[in-house]
Amino acid sequence: MGAAIKIPLIGWGIRMNSIWLKSMQNGVLGEARAKSFLVERFWVLERSVDVQGADLLIQRKLTARNFLDYSPPPVGVVQAKFIQDGKTNISIPRSYVQDRNGDAYDEFFLLVFTGFEDNERMFFLTAADVKQHFDEAVDKEKLLFRIRGRDLLSLADKEVQSKRRSLNEIEHALSNADFRRNRRFLGNSGHLTVDRSNIDVAYTVPFANWYGNIIEAFYEQKSNAKGVLDDLERCGDALRAMISATDPIEAMHTYEKELHEFIDGRGYLAFSMDKVWNEDLYDSARAHTRHLDRLSEMGIRSGYEALMTAFDHAIQDYANKPPSASVVSTHITVTYNPRDLGKAEVEILEEDRLCAGAPSPNQWARIVESKAGRQIICYDEGRIHAAPAGYAPAITPEIYILPFQRALDTVIFGEESDLY
Incomplete structure (x- = not known):
């Protein structure tokens, strides 16, 4: 009779318990960060069980409508993941992401978190993004979408640079879902809005x-x-x-x-x-x-959108205020991370003189400095307020956006974009 094989059950149990605890901790971290991100913009609904991959269910804050209405606003499905590093894989059942025809669900969103404290990072993906970037896999007859952690963390374009921009995208998707549902009903009844x-x-x-x-x-x-x-x-x-x-x-x-x-x-x-x-x-x-x-x-679309959103909001706040009587120019300095265009800061100062610089093609601004990571633009308020109808800055801040954007695009692409 051969020697008995000794199995270290106690050590094995401790190891399995550690894995379980780490998994539970990651789940709690992911859901907590997701809820903190979502709660200021949406009603975050509790659930007792995992509903079609939903860690969280969200609803737009439409106080005039609620779940007692005949046609309540649509619910968004948010799955939250926390990964410690690139070694962690992420898997999502295919049925959570797409319907039987293979069309992505517009109301499904994936939030992936990593890092701790000052090194926290967040990635935001729609169902269409999951279909594009994840591989299809089968595990014990379950159809999945799967991606390696390091591959997901390399998706710089999906890293959240502006929480406002990502929240806007979620809200817009839910609004359009509401519109499509109403369109189906109203279309059948002969009415469209x-x-x-x-x-x-x-x-x-x-x-x-x-x-x-x-x-x-x-x-x-x-x-x-x-x-x-x-x-x-x-x-x-x-x-x-x-x-x-x-x-x-x-x-x-x-x-x-x-x-x-x-x-x-x-x-x-x-x-x-x-x-x-x-x-x-x-x-x-x-x-x-x-x-x-x-x-x-x-790989910089997310950063670009966040940068332009930050600039737009700063200009919206400034342009809708009555100008000071003595202001001659508006001096705007925009700084950001030159690698991914993140961490944008916009400083707006009113000046009593025009700065020296190269005139922009539209002639109402001067490019004082333009390089990766920083643009400084001096706007001629006299020309701006004499702009043709339709470009009144209090209504359309594009008059401020255009010179900055042209300078930014020239730095990024090495040439002027065909947008102009």
Whole structure:
């Protein structure tokens, strides 16, 4: 009989207990940091069990609507992960991320945290991001999306540089989910609404372009399309009324009252589409997305969006205040991490003189300094307040954004972007 094999059960038990405790600690850390991040913007809902991968369920703070409503606002599903280092793998069941057709759920979000105290880092991914960056895997017949920790930590473009920007993206996704649900209902009932917020989140990045405000232009285009649709429905209702009529006089009265204004010289129903098709908007939107794609390829899109958001908010606060009577120029210094464009700081000072520097192409600003990590721009307030209608800075701060953005893009790309 061979020698007995001794198994160190006590040591094994301690090791397994340590692994379990570490896993529990990581779970608590991830959920606590996620809740702290989300709670200022959303209702964070408690759950008793893991609902389709949800560590947290969130809802927009719409006080006029709640769960007792017939159609309550949609709930977002947030899974939080904490990883100690790049050796930790992350796995998510595929059913949490996509539907049976393989389409990503717009209401699913992944937050990944790492580091402690002053070295804390956070990564934010949508379901579409998970599909793009994670590998598909099978574990004990479970279909998963999986990524190595070091690969996720290398996704610089997904690291949160601006909490405000990431919260805006989550809120925008939930708003659009609400819109789509309402659109399905209203579309079936013959009614549609137009809302400025119903636009892909990529177009909410606050940067300037040669055309103008894409969000406003898209809203106007859809409003014009809605006007044409209303006319079509009016004509449809009139034709149905004529078909249902039993009196030819009544039928012709309907024709004269409801249809006559839409009849052209050849007797055809005619609807003007001039204000529906907007080629400039189309070209501008394509330039906008190309710009973001280039930044994504360089791994700095998240930092760029955070930088432009920080600049936009600083300018919004400044531009909506009445200028001092003696101000001649506005001196703006923007500093940031030149590697990832993070940790942006914007300093705005009013001056009684113009700084020396190279005039920007639009002539209302001077580039005092422009290098990786810092831009200094001096704005000529006399020229700004004499700007053409539509560029009033209290309404559209693009007049301040444009010179800074052109200088920034030239540093980043080595050439001026095709946005201008």
